[in-house]
Amino acid sequence: MSTQLEERETEAEVDAGHSEPRSAYQERRLDDKEKRREQRERERQDEERAEEAENTVHIKVFRYDPEVAEKQEPRFDDFHVPFEKGMTVLDAVMYARDHHDSSLTFRHSCRQAICGSDAFFINGRQRLGCQTQIADLETPVRVEPLPHKEVVKDLVVDMDHFFDQMEAVEPYFQTNEAPDSDLDEQRQSRENREKIKMGTRCIWCACCQSSCNIAAGDNEFLGPAAISMAYRFAMDEREGGDMKEHRLRIVEQEHGVWRCQTQFSCTNVCPKDIPLTEHIQELKREAVKKNLKFW
């Protein structure tokens, strides 16, 4: 950790910044701190030696590149990465890329489970790399691209189809009842916000769609993420009744909610704990209430 270095630096700075004599108490604390640091340094060195001996993690990463002769045939590469406490799968593949093979390719950005870039198939399950602790996994850790999607290269898949499905449900707020004033908000009850809250948490990572058997067999199926997005707007009291009807019609179509067979795989893998299956079932109930078509 770089903080070790910082401390040395900043301590000198504090000396420079405070010229008044230190109290004996303060001296003792600083002595203690110095001793602790030496102790930690010794521990760290011991740890390092121990780590070198045994503490690496073995990851097997899917590789494919249509453009490079030796990668045209899909394969798994093995990497041995030094393990640190708190290490995530994303940390491990980043280490492998930065220290072993710079052509190892994957999407990632925020490192904190909000951008939705690094959804991988990890030990046979859709997860975000940054949110998955290595310590919780069986080794060797297998890291593959999301299933049921076209692989562009290594762990990168083509997301266009997912985005198209999202856009098919008109994923934007629509109302005919906006307030006249630019400074007057629409009112929404706390209960209603609570109802749509989980739906608004979607980060478009596509874990759910990739895990869904129905989506795998039916390219036109809207899929759990898009339907949950429709739910988020359909249930938003600010849009108004006419709009709800319109939204229900979109999800009641042939490849909409009725395709769902409640296997719960989407709900199981969602990194944001969105109750997707529940949202889909509720839209089915709404449809029955409104006498909309059954498929």
Add this chain to the structure above:
Amino acid sequence: MHEHDVLVVGAGGAGLRAAIAAHEEGADVALVTKLHPVRSHTGAAEGGINAVLREGDSWEDHAYDTMKGSDYLGDAPAVETLCQDSPEETIQLEHWGMPFSREEDGRVSQRPFGGLSFPRTTYAGAETGHHLLHTLYQQVVKRGIEVYDEWYVTRLAVTDHEEPEDRKCHGVVAFDVMSGEVRGFRARNGVILATGGPGQVFDHTTNAVSNTGDGPAMAYRAGVPMEDMEFIQFHPTTLPSTGVLISEGVRGEGGILYNELGERFMFEHGYASNAGELASRDVVSRAELTEVNEGRGIEDEYVHLDMRHLGEERIIDRLENILHLASDFEGVDGLVEPMPVKPGQHYAMGGIETDENGETCIDGLYAAGECACVSVHGANRLGGNALPELIVFGARAGRHAAGTDLGETLIETGRTEDSETGEIDTPVVPGSIHADEDAVADGGPDVGDSESRRAESDGGSREGGASVVPEATEIVERAVEAENRRIDHLMEKDEGVQQAELREKLQKSMTRNVNVFRTEEGLKQALRDIREVREQYEDVYVDDPSRTFNTDLQQTIEMRNLIDTAEAITLGALARDEFRGAHWRAEFQERRDEEWLKHTLLSWNDGTPELWFKPVILEGEEKTYEPKIRSY
């Protein structure tokens, strides 16, 4: 070549808002972004949006808080614009369906935040940025605005007039990450840079891996001054192991900071006797590190942030996301134990010099959001003032670029009569390795013939005197050629040094030497390290031979931007020999208003950086903000 009226580079909060505004004014607008828009780092913002919406609050109070927070280095016209426009922009988001947290009466919720005299931070749980980003993207989808996603903009197409103020921006060059194809994008009216923060200059940062200062670095090399780059905000509450942000909202709701002895040090050690944990961020970060340095830190590294007493119901209602972050990334349950936190790089107050409409000194080139410096934040940004900055100045830049008249600006850009030249005593020569032109530093070999070299540099080099101004499309085509040469060189070279090694070296040095506490020797060491990295970058190569989704190539080009940004930050920090806002110097423990009520500006100057100053504007519409002693 693609052609549009307005091009927006980057699709976070500021970029999306700018595109929507330009589109509403009838312009043909397109977004070009290296990520898909919903991947932008605005999504990670947690706390809220400062906006005056309630009885008892006023924009004047918001402006006063912001000026005080800025340690009197914010420009009053920009600050007042922010505070006047923010309410309408915030309610606009609500009209677009943003799921704000709600009060019993159905109105949007607001909470207290650091350095504010009124609870005006308008929030959506502890994931305000996520909802803001998605709400704006939804509007872009609704309007059918063109988005070139996963296209990485690497160069601006700017004319090569002698003085930056005479130059004009005609577009950008970008490559399609998916295929590697390089293309020109011509902008008939203007290019808006909205590329976000430069946090990857540091290794302990809340910023995404994609936040590499691309916009500022490209604008800098094209001739736009970088303003106030020394002011880097370190957020007081980030998780020690990863740098993941724990929102100021925790303290806003009543969270308490304790040291190892269980002392509530903000009060007990007199760092902020009135505001305590809700002092401004620079004050709290320094307090935490002082505790650690004096031996009262936990494991000599961090302090504790405790929110247990708020109760489960309130935490789940307003801060639920924080529980997930603490448990996912630190293995801590915030309901039953305090969370470990320490300062981490969070935000850059400085950036591309712009006026209130986002315009730079180069005709047709704009910037908005964190990559820009208007300046609303001066020496220290208040929590909750970044999101309104994105939407207020994003919207203004979009409208102005579309050709709408927004009236007279009070902030001048580029060099004027009020500019004063400065000097920095540097241990090594900053800027280009090759004094005659900056093409080589862009990673390309010395091309040799002057004709092709003219097109090589972002700013263009000249052979004495004025040249004939070529047509806009020609300017873009030349920039495309230059970019192709750079990329071909990086791809064809098959040995040398790789960017990952250089990136780690740069980040370590910056985190060690240009941190919360700064010393002259540390800053000089950083400059030496940056110079060494710059020299090594001459020998950089891309190992991955594939043109398909080549992240190795992308990161290698980003690396060049990190070098220039890091150097600008460090030069500014060395130049400013006083203590103001987030800029603390061991040798200079005083704020020196008689000399330093001015902005530091750096011009790239074709590879030989020049320092100069311009006075801060403290005169507002109706009053002048008199610098006072800043205490909380």
